[in-house]
Amino acid sequence: MIHVGVGLLVICLATHAFAHLSLDNVPGVTKRPNGDCCDTQFVNDRWWMAMVVIAIPIWWVTRSSLWAALPALAIPVYATFHIASTTVQRYHDTGWGDGLESSGSRLRATATC
Numbered sequence: 001m002i003h004v005g006v007g008l009l010v011i012c013l014a015t016h017a018f019a020h021l022s023l024d025n026v027p028g029v030t031k032r033p034n035g036d037c038c039d040t041q042f043v044n045d046r047w048w049m050a051m052v053v054i055a056i057p058i059w060w061v062t063r064s065s066l067w068a069a070l071p072a073l074a075i076p077v078y079a080t081f082h083i084a085s086t087t088v089q090r091y092h093d094t095g096w097g098d099g100l101e102s103s104g105s106r107l108r109a110t111a112t113c
Helices: 002-024 045-062 069-094
Strands: 028-031 038-041
Touching (some): 045 069
Antiparallel strands (some): 028 038
16 A cells, blocks of 8 residues: 555656746746747647656555546646636736637636635
C-alpha cells in the first residue's frame, strides 16, 4: 500500500508542476515586430500536452488498488479543467474574446475555479 501513496504523491506533484509550467511560462499579449496587431498566448501548449506522461504513474497506482483509481484520475482531470478555465479567463480579462474562438461558439463563458 505504500507504493499507492507514493504514486498518488508523484501524480499530485507532477500535475502541479505541469500546470504551473503551462500557465506561468507564457508571454500573454505581445506586439508583433512588424507593427501588425498582436500575438496572444495565455497557455503553453507543449507543457499542457506533456501532462500525458502522468498516465504512467496513474497506471502504476491503479493496477494494484482500484480505490486509488478515483484520486489518481481526479487529480489530472481537475488540473486540466483548471488550466483550460484559467486560459479562457485570461482571454476574457484582456479583451481578446471569450477564449472559445476555436470552437466557433458565440456563447460567453465565464469559468471559475
